[in-house]
Amino acid sequence: MxxxxxxxxxxxxxxxxxxxxxxxxxxxxxxxxxxxxxxxxxxxxxxxxxxxxxxxxxxxxxxxxxxxxxxxxxxxxxxxxxxxxxSRQLGYFSMISEQPAELQRKVQGSHALILGVGAIGSHTCWNLAAIGVGKITLVDFDTVEESNFNRQLMYGPEDLGKFKVDVLGDKIRAFNPQIEVVSINKKITSLDEVVELVRGVDIVLKAIDTPEESMDWVNTACANAKVPYICGGFLDSTAVVGPNFMPGKTTCSACQGATGSVVRRLHGTGPTFGPLATLVTSMLSMIAFKILIGKADGFANRIYMYNADNGTWDNELVLPNRDCAVCGSTKPVAANDEEPHKSAVLSFRALFVAMLTLTVILGEFYTQPLVGVMAFFGMFASIPVINKIYGGNALRARREFFVLACIYIGFSLIGLLVRTLYSETFAWPHTLREAFTTIQVVDGHIVQAALSVAIMFFALCTVTEVVPRIMKFLNQEL
Known part of the structure; x- marks a missing residue:
């Protein structure tokens, strides 16, 4: 049975x-x-x-x-x-996975290193402890000051003058006795120290801004050890999350040309605001969780910025540098992930060109009236194929739609050219006036073709993005 x-x-x-x-x-x-x-x-x-x-x-x-x-x-x-x-966390996991207990085991078997336990580090530490990250190592040398209290919720007046790593470590151990917390009272002064600290960890939170070389050190150490790191902070009144590094999948800070730059603070203390700190650390904690369970690809190669004026998150795409001296050997997915799609795309383009060639032959030489309509609908039939090839990557799908629109209009021009050349009324220009007239006609067709490409591209993108939303809305109502 x-x-x-x-x-x-x-x-x-x-x-x-x-x-x-x-x-x-x-x-x-x-x-x-x-x-x-x-x-x-x-x-x-x-x-x-x-x-x-x-x-x-x-x-x-x-x-x-x-x-x-x-x-x-x-x-x-x-x-x-x-x-x-x-228990409630497992409930959340049950909504995103068929194996919620396995996700919890991954989290509890993880080791997080937090460099700097100010606003960013201490808030994120609490979140990681709350979800049960099995081991958290805290590194900082600073003491609690009164100016910390507007955004560092883990410290209070009774902690003034105490080392932050000691205060935070004690509070996190009391909060979650099931996890291991290691407090290291240390100021990072060299790359070698970071290399030693990242050994054996699963994720690093870079929450220090001094020394000025600290970003280079963390980036180099993590890239060499193939350990992901996350970072975030504030730029004036804007909250920023990223850049975040996932080995073999994303850009690193050196890809953007930041490594080796000598930056020295000449004046000023950056402003901070408690609600912005909470926003940044919530996003960082979610990204850290996604990295630990292996589901963070949606956050790859993006820097997030919170606009406090309208309450929205904007994001900026940052692309890896294949020749990056620090992470280039990891061959980031975003720089090379077109290779698996290349053969499928070329095969589809070849099939599309063959269909259009057949359309021109049937339409112009055999005067079949419906082949143009078939080719037009063939364009829109390509939408699910392209989306499947690129796995729902909207940016690359749009680029392919533009290529297909250009091919389609190009063959329309070829059909027009064939029709003109084989027309009984066609004659090559014999005078300068006729030549200029011909050039004007050709220019007109080129302008029409360019407009047609734009319209076709817009139509494909509209069908791709709007129709699913309409169908989803209708299904919800039904």
Whole structure:
């Protein structure tokens, strides 16, 4: 007898009744809707505990079961206890993974190094301790001052004059006795010291701004050891997260030409603001978590800036330098990830060119009236193919759409040229006036072609980005 899979109802899935519908989960990507008449089925899944697949399929269709599993309503395996320190966190993990316990094990088996425990370092330290990072090493030499209190929540008046690493270490150990916290009272003064500190760690938070060479040291040490690092801070009144380094996937600070630059502070103390510190460290903590579980590609090669005027995060794309003296040997994905797609793209372009060639032949030599329409719809049929090739990378998909639009309009011009040359009324210009007239006609067609490329490109991008949103909206309403 073949064993069937077992499931249990996600205890963290919120179930509500809205008019004549039962809604499971709230956010659209995880939401499942049942009609009120199916409430006994929902109650059965909630109360049953462990559910055999064969039993579930007695009252719902296989496609419905797949939907419940995909949207994290039904989790594989027997029910797990939901009490304990990390229980609510495991609930969050259950919404983003089919193996929430495995994510927790990865986090608890990790070692984070925090260089500098001021506003950025201390806040991020608390977040990492809260999610259960198994070992945290703190490095700083500074003492608690009154000016720290506007943004460093881990320190109070009773800590004035004490070493920050000692105060923070004691508070984090008391907060989470299940993790190991190492406090090192030390000022970083050389690359060798950073090299020694990063050995054996899984992630580094660079939260020091002195000495001025510290960015170079952290970047070089982490790139050589293939250890990811994150950093963030403030530029005047703007909160900044990044650049962040993930070996083999992202740019490093040296890629941007920063390494070796001699920067000396001549005057001024940078302003800081508590709410901005909280924003930066929340983002850094999320990126650190994603790196530790191996799901941080969405944050790769981006610097994030918080605009306090309108409450929005902007992000700037930064590209790796293949010839970077520090990380070039790691061959960052963003600089080289076109290689796996190259053959697929070239094959698709060849197929597209063949289709357009056939269109020109059938249209111009055999006067088939519908081939132009077929080619036009073929353009839009390429959208899912391009998106699949590039894995949903919108930037590269748009670039390919532009290439296809140019090819399409180019073949339209070829068709026009063939039609003109084979026209019975065609004659080569014999006078200067006729030559100028011909040039004007050609120029007009070129301008029309350029406009057509722009319109076609805009149409492809619109269909790609707007139609899915419309369909998603309609599905939500239904």
């Amino acid at each position: 073949t064993a069937t899979a077992t499931y249990h109802f996600n205890p963290f899935s919120l179930v509500t009744r809205v008019n004549d519908e039962i809604m499971i989960n709230t956010f659209p990507s995880n939401r499942v809707i049942f009609s009120a008449s199916h409430q006994p089925i929902v109650d059965y899944m909630i109360d049953k505990g462990e559910l055999e697949e064969s039993d579930v399929l007695k009252f719902i269709a296989p496609s419905r079961l797949q939907e419940l599993v995909h949207r994290k309503v039904l989790l594989k395996g027997a029910p797990q206890p939901i009490a304990g320190r990390y």
